[in-house]
Amino acid sequence: MTAVLSKEQKLEIAENLLGSCDSLSWKGEKYGVEGDELGLVAEEYGVWRCETCGWWVEEGELAVEADGDVICQDCYDEENKWI
Ligand SMILES: [Zn+2]
Numbered sequence: 001m002t003a004v005l006s007k008e009q010k011l012e013i014a015e016n017l018l019g020s021c022d023s024l025s026w027k028g029e030k031y032g033v034e035g036d037e038l039g040l041v042a043e044e045y046g047v048w049r050c051e052t053c054g055w056w057v058e059e060g061e062l063a064v065e066a067d068g069d070v071i072c073q074d075c076y077d078e079e080n081k082w083i
Contacts, residue, residue, distance in 0.1 A: 005033060005041065012031060014045035017056040050075055 005013070013031060017038075024035035024042070031038070042048070046059035050072035063076035071079075 005031070005037070010041045010045065013041050014047050018055055018058065019040055019045050021054045022056075065080075 009031070011017070013027070017027065024038045028035040028038045042056070046060055047056055048059055048070065049056050050077040051069055052071045055072060055074075057072045061073050062070050063073050064070055065076065065079070
């Protein structure tokens with residue numbers, strides 16, 4: 001069975017993801033939805049997971065590396081501080 005999330009629930013999930021490093025499947029279990037579905041919610045609300053540290057950040061806080069990887073500003077600063 002697929003749970004249909006209300007707009008309020010989606011917003012709550014998006015806010016809940018921010019500032020955490022929880023996996024989608026773990027979070028999905030909490031809300032009774034599939035991790036894939038949560039991925040869509042995250043996308044809809046502009047919440048992205050940093051590929052390097054695994055933390056969820058807002059789209060505006062992301063940096064794109066020269067090789068195309070999307071990472072958070074913290075990781076970007078960390079990787080580029082010696083250049
Ligand atoms: Zn990061």
